[in-house]
Amino acid sequence: MRRLIAAVLALITLASVAEAKETLMIYTYDGFTSDWGTGPKVKAAFEKQCDCTVDFVALPDGVALLNRLKLEGAATKADIVLGIDTNLTAEAEATGLFAPHEVTVSGLTVPGGWSDKSFLPFDWGYFAVVFDGDKLKFDQFRSLKEFVEKPGPEKIVIEDPRTATPGLGLLLWIKAVYGDQAKDAWEKLKPRILTVTPGWSEAYGLFTKGEAPMVLSYTTSPAYHMIAENTKRYQAFAFSEGHYMQIEVAGMTKSARNKELARRFLSFMISPGFQDLVPETNWMYPAGSTSKPLPAAFDTLVKPTKSLIFSSEEVARNRKAWTEEWLAATSR
Amino acid sequence: MTAAAAGIAVVAAVTALTAAAVVPLLARAQAGAPLLDVLTAPDTLRITRFTLLQAWLSTLISVGFAIPLARALAHQPQFVLRGTLLRLMALPLGLPSLVGVLGIVEVFGQRGWVNGLLAGLGLDSRLEIYGLTGILLAHVFFNMPLAARMVLSGLEAIPYESERLSAQLGFTRAQHWRHVEWPAVRQVLPGTLLLVFMLCAASFTIVLTLGGGPSATTLEVAIYQALRFDFDPGQAVVLALLQLMLCASCYLLLDRLGTDVDPGMTLGARARSGLRGSGRRLGDRLLIAIAGAFVALPLLAIVISGLEAPLGSLLAQPAVWQAASTSLAVALAATALAMAAAWALAAARRETMRMRDPPAWRRALEQVGGLVAGLTLAMPPIVLGAGWFVLALGFDGPFSIAPAAVVAGNALLALPFAARIIEPAMLGHAQAYDRLALSLGLGGVRRFRLIDWPVLGRPAGLAAALAMAMSLGDLGIITLFGSEDFLTLPYLLLQRMGTYRTSDAAGLALILGSFCLTLIWTAEWLARRPRRSAP
Numbered sequence: 121m122r123r124l125i126a127a128v129l130a131l132i133t134l135a136s137v138a139e140a141k142e143t144l145m146i147y148t149y150d151g152f153t154s155d156w157g158t159g160p161k162v163k164a165a166f167e168k169q170c171d172c173t174v175d176f177v178a179l180p181d182g183v184a185l186l187n188r189l190k191l192e193g194a195a196t197k198a199d200i201v202l203g204i205d206t207n208l209t210a211e212a213e214a215t216g217l218f219a220p221h222e223v224t225v226s227g228l229t230v231p232g233g234w235s236d237k238s239f240l241p242f243d244w245g246y247f248a249v250v251f252d253g254d255k256l257k258f259d260q261f262r263s264l265k266e267f268v269e270k271p272g273p274e275k276i277v278i279e280d281p282r283t284a285t286p287g288l289g290l291l292l293w294i295k296a297v298y299g300d301q302a303k304d305a306w307e308k309l310k311p312r313i314l315t316v317t318p319g320w321s322e323a324y325g326l327f328t329k330g331e332a333p334m335v336l337s338y339t340t341s342p343a344y345h346m347i348a349e350n351t352k353r354y355q356a357f358a359f360s361e362g363h364y365m366q367i368e369v370a371g372m373t374k375s376a377r378n379k380e381l382a383r384r385f386l387s388f389m390i391s392p393g394f395q396d397l398v399p400e401t402n403w404m405y406p407a408g409s410t411s412k413p414l415p416a417a418f419d420t421l422v423k424p425t426k427s428l429i430f431s432s433e434e435v436a437r438n439r440k441a442w443t444e445e446w447l448a449a450t451s452r
Numbered sequence: 453m454t455a456a457a458a459g460i461a462v463v464a465a466v467t468a469l470t471a472a473a474v475v476p477l478l479a480r481a482q483a484g485a486p487l488l489d490v491l492t493a494p495d496t497l498r499i500t501r502f503t504l505l506q507a508w509l510s511t512l513i514s515v516g517f518a519i520p521l522a523r524a525l526a527h528q529p530q531f532v533l534r535g536t537l538l539r540l541m542a543l544p545l546g547l548p549s550l551v552g553v554l555g556i557v558e559v560f561g562q563r564g565w566v567n568g569l570l571a572g573l574g575l576d577s578r579l580e581i582y583g584l585t586g587i588l589l590a591h592v593f594f595n596m597p598l599a600a601r602m603v604l605s606g607l608e609a610i611p612y613e614s615e616r617l618s619a620q621l622g623f624t625r626a627q628h629w630r631h632v633e634w635p636a637v638r639q640v641l642p643g644t645l646l647l648v649f650m651l652c653a654a655s656f657t658i659v660l661t662l663g664g665g666p667s668a669t670t671l672e673v674a675i676y677q678a679l680r681f682d683f684d685p686g687q688a689v690v691l692a693l694l695q696l697m698l699c700a701s702c703y704l705l706l707d708r709l710g711t712d713v714d715p716g717m718t719l720g721a722r723a724r725s726g727l728r729g730s731g732r733r734l735g736d737r738l739l740i741a742i743a744g745a746f747v748a749l750p751l752l753a754i755v756i757s758g759l760e761a762p763l764g765s766l767l768a769q770p771a772v773w774q775a776a777s778t779s780l781a782v783a784l785a786a787t788a789l790a791m792a793a794a795w796a797l798a799a800a801r802r803e804t805m806r807m808r809d810p811p812a813w814r815r816a817l818e819q820v821g822g823l824v825a826g827l828t829l830a831m832p833p834i835v836l837g838a839g840w841f842v843l844a845l846g847f848d849g850p851f852s853i854a855p856a857a858v859v860a861g862n863a864l865l866a867l868p869f870a871a872r873i874i875e876p877a878m879l880g881h882a883q884a885y886d887r888l889a890l891s892l893g894l895g896g897v898r899r900f901r902l903i904d905w906p907v908l909g910r911p912a913g914l915a916a917a918l919a920m921a922m923s924l925g926d927l928g929i930i931t932l933f934g935s936e937d938f939l940t941l942p943y944l945l946l947q948r949m950g951t952y953r954t955s956d957a958a959g960l961a962l963i964l965g966s967f968c969l970t971l972i973w974t975a976e977w978l979a980r981r982p983r984r985s986a987p
Contacts, residue, residue: 151951153936155771180931180946183680190683191480191842275562280660282677310665314562315582318660318673321949325554326661328954330563344952403952440682447495451667 142172144381147185147198150178151402158394158401165393172381181319182285182368186212193217194375199382202242202370202389207288207439209239209369210432218371219379223386227409230367231427239369242389243404246363246424247289248339248356249276255333263360264297268309275314276334277323281443284319285366290336291446292435293364296428302442306449313450339363339422344403346417355422362426368404456814459800459821462793466824466867469860470831473839474689480842481686490687491694496674503670504698506584507653510591514648517592518599519637521743523629524736525600526607531737537744538604539972540751541597542914546921546968547754548942549594549657550949551961555750556590556662557581558757565749586662591655595648597747598918602647605873605911606640607633609880625732639880642706643826643872650699650829650868671695675832685838692835699830703823751965758962761955766963775944776967782855782940783923783971786862787870790919791912793863794870797821798878805879806886825871828864833928836861841932854933858940861929866919873918877911913979917972924968941967 144166153159153176163174177197179185182204189196189212196217204212212218218238228234230241249267251260256274261267279287298305314332317323327335337356345354370389372382388394390408398406399414406414430438481487490496525534544552559565566579581589610632618632656672663669671691678688766772800821804814840857844850850857881904889899927942934943941964949957 150947154947154951155769156953157951176936178934178936180950184931187680187683191838192845195845280666282666282673282681283660313665315586315661315664316666318657318676319950321946322550322553322657322661324952325550325949325954325957326557326561329554329557329561331557331561341952348952447666450665451669 142170142378142381144170144172144174144199144378144385145177145197146174146200146202146385147177147179147188147196148201149181149185149203151181152176152203153178156401158397161397161401162394166385166388169388170381170384174385182208189217190215196373196375198373199376199378200370200372200385203368204239205285206239206365206367206369206429206432207285207292207435208432209236210436212371213238213432214436217373217375219374219376221372221386222383223390225390227390228407229405229409230407231365232429236369239371240386240390241367241369241407242394243398243402243407244365244367245404246339246365246422246427247286247293248337248341248363248422249359250327250335250337250341250354250356252327252330252333253353253355258355258357261357261359264293265361267312267357267359268294268298268305271311274312274334275332276312276336277314277326277332278316278336279320279323280316280318281446284317284323286320286323286336286338287316288439289364289366291442292430293428295442296364296430297361303445303449306446310450316450338366338404339424340399340403340405340418343399343415343417343421346420347400347415352420358422358424360425362428363422363424365427365429367407367429455796455799455803456817458796459817462796463817463821463824465793466828466864469864470828470836472843473831473836474693475839476842476846477685477689477835477839481684481689487686487690490678490690496691496694499669499671499674500694500698502668503653503672503695506587506591506659506668506670507649507655509584510588510595510652510655511645511649513588514592514595514652515599515603515641515645517596517743518603518644520739521596521600522603522607522637523633524739525604526633528733528736528740531740533744534740537740537748538601539969539976540744540747541601542917542921542972543597543751543965543969544594544747545598545918546925546972547961547965548925548927548945549590549655550661551754551945551964552594552750553590553658553661554757554958554961555754556586556593558753559749560586560589565753582662582664584663584668586664587655587659587668590658590662591652593747593750594658595651596743598651599644599648600743601914601918602640602644602873603637605914606636606876608910609639609877610636611884638709639876640872642709643876645709646699646703646706646826647829647868647872649702650827653695653699654830654832671698672832676834679834679838685842688835688838692832695832696827696830699827700823703826707822754958754961754965757955757958758965761959761962763959763962766956766959771939771944772941772960772963775939775941776963778938779924779940779942779964779967780971782859782862783920785859786866786923787916787919787975789859789863790866790870791874791916793867794825794874794915795878797825797871798875801875802878802882805882822871826868829868831864833861833865833926834932836864837929837932840929850933851935854935854938857933858929858938862923862926865926865928866922869918869922870915873911873915874908877908881907909979913976916975916979920971920975921968924964924971 151157159176167174179188186204186208189201220237221240223240225234230244234241278290281287281291294305295302323335324337326332339356342355345351372386376382392409392411395406395408395410396412398404399418557564560579560581570578614632618628654672655670659668659670660673675688675691678684678691801818804810804818841850844853885903889903894903925942930940930943945957945960
């Protein structure tokens with residue numbers, strides 16, 4: 121026991137020696153920092169040029185990330201918060217914890233342009249109905265309207281907008297297309313829904329188990345199966361009304377210990393050193409300039425004719441009411 | 453006096469841990485928002501109704517099947533694979549809900565084995581599980597085996613003398629049940645019902661995933677939503693307290709069911725299959741086979757998916773080993789805490805029982821102790837975690853307390869299991885043996901070694917096994933306190949699942965399951981002692 125304590129003490133001493141370098145603390149979600157995720161490669165690349173140590177704190181997802189920040193308040197240890205999406209940026213802004221990024225945004229490639237002063241995008245994607253090619257064909261549904269209104273036995277697994285980001289994505293997608301008629305649309309869609317899961321993992325797990333031929337996911341999901349599993353079995357429907365977007369962003373906190381370092385990281389984030397990693401580690405589209413073309417599999421993905429998105433303020437204002445509307449329509 | 457002091461310490465510790473979560477969250481409640489309004493909202497009423505409905509149905513079905521199953525198992529001590537089956541029955545508790553759900557879906561789902569069989573037989577009818585059916589199916593899968601093991605532990609406590617008397621009197625099976633078995637079952641029934649009720653009432657992933665839509669929403673979902681999307685800690689606490697009250701009223705209701713039983717003088721030999729040459733042997737075995745298949749098939753599905761995973765590469769990853777050792781350390785620490793707490797409460801109660809005229813404060817301690825130890829499962833781990841997190845912010849920061857918080861949270865989850873198994877065993881044993889020990893002049897360690905442990909070891913082993921399983925499968929507090937340096941196997945599994953690595957997740961589920969089974973096996977093996985045979 122005593123030897124163990126000695127060893128631990130020795131480790132702590134060693135760690136504090138290593139601590140002499142400046143540290144950049146990044147709060148993010150755990151998919152980003154996993155062994156095969158973008159995080160470890162980003163850490164290595166940035167540490168090479170910053171003479172600093174990059175540390176991650178990983179949370180289950182973007183919502184948990186924002187909540188952590190709200191809990192910690194001004195005392196937060198985060199220098200950078202990376203991984204909330206634009207549905208949450210108004211709420212994040214309202215915490216008053218973020219500092220302006222002051223990074224030139226001219227190189228950004230996000231559809232619709234970028235003007236936010238506090239947050240910078242690092243990747244983006246479209247929500248999509250992903251289907252099992254062994255059971256359905258790509259022309260089964262050519263629009264969201266067909267998908268919602270054409271009766272049929274093919275079921276979908278969706279996520280709960282009260283607990284999961286993609287669930288909120290579908291809610292907003294239907295709202296963007298149907299407007300005041302959204303409630304009717306949900307009532308029509310209801311028979312098609314096999315079940316509503318608390319998170320993306322459960323939904324995608326049921327889908328790949330073959331429980332339902334469709335799942336709500338991203339247009340980029342098929343790229344994972346093509347590249348990592350070498351199969352074209354899973355594909356996404358292209359809906360003519362356009363697809364709802366998700367843009368993932370990062371920002372620096374007012375309490376960042378070294379603002380200059382934090383800003384340097386944000387610039388690095390939208391440069392090829394970071395952006396080249398995005399497609400094949402985070403399975404989304406890069407938001408900034410890259411030094412190489414997208415992987416070939418990305419060329420085969422659905423390219424929506426129109427990008428749908430509500431402003432963050434609109435989402436913050438209406439989320440509760442729209443969720444209530446969804447509940448009323450589907451819980452009967 | 454010492455036993456009472458330890459009991460009071462446990463009650464104080466549990467209360468303090470709960471308050472340490474509730475108070476900081478209430479302090480963070482959104483200013484000006486009327487806290488209690490949520491209680492009268494129509495949505496809350498609807499959700500509460502559904503929570504109670506599904507929880508009671510799940511509980512009654514689970515326990516309803518568990519009693520005949522436990523009885524069949526008690527009557528067939530020689531049944532092949534009985535030991536294996538008993539271990540497997542503690543396993544569902546150790547699986548994260550998501551893993552169990554995927555196993556159930558593989559067997560009973562749209563394209564599951566059962567529907568494959570129906571189609572193969574040329575039948576048109578299909579099994580549709582999404583909705584209340586799926587919720588009940590999953591809850592029975594997770595809880596019926598647990599209930600059966602608890603009822604069986606009650607039946608195994610029947611003294612040999614009762615069985616022999618029953619045989620001498622030529623009791624029929626029905627008479628044997630009424631006069632011998634039912635009183636024993638009745639001892640463990642309230643605790644079993646309450647545990648299963650709490651597990652089902654606080655169910656979250658199962659209810660949402662298999663429930664088919666938002667009409668299947670439990671309070672736990674509302675709490676999760678309040679804490680996450682709405683970030684309204686005050687509302688989350690109020691809803692959590694509502695859930696706690698529901699479980700408490702259930703506790704008070706069930707507490708009246710139990711009675712104190714005086715087993716009389718016994719030589720302590722274990723009863724072995726009371727009914728000789730019973731024509732029911734076939735029936736018993738059929739029942740065991742069906743129940744066994746019901747539990748084993750989803751587990752088999754999990755094993756099959758797991759074997760298709762790249763197990764070799766998973767086992768070569770340091771992250772997996774790190775997670776496994778973290779899980780082991782957390783489970784051992786949480787189990788030790790829960791067992792010590794349960795033992796202390798039971799010993800305090802035993803001390804009171806031995807008094808001819810115990811003072812009022814001892815009776816009060818008995819009541820409060822039972823309530824406190826019984827209900828820790830009803831407090832949502834995410835609320836506990838969030839509260840402790842806020843509290844820790846005021847001090848050194850959450851990262852330094854992460855291991856302690858996860859261990860404490862898991863110990864609270866495991867405490868009701870330990871308490872419900874250890875207490876009746878200890879009290880019954882004391883009633884039977886106190887006079888003997890006194891007449892032999894045995895006390896202290898010698899009494900524990902010679903008289904108490906040989907009998908209490910077995911229930912203690914079961915309690916430890918269930919506590920360990922409960923802790924191993926937990927995904928509550930770790931999601932708030934986990935980090936790259938501190939993550940458990942279920943948390944790692946969830947991470948892989950969330951990044952398209954479903955086959956990794958399937959492999960991890962198999963690893964977690966085997967790991968859990970090994971621990972259950974070890975706990976019960978360590979606790980088993982050579983039994984003295986009947987004179």
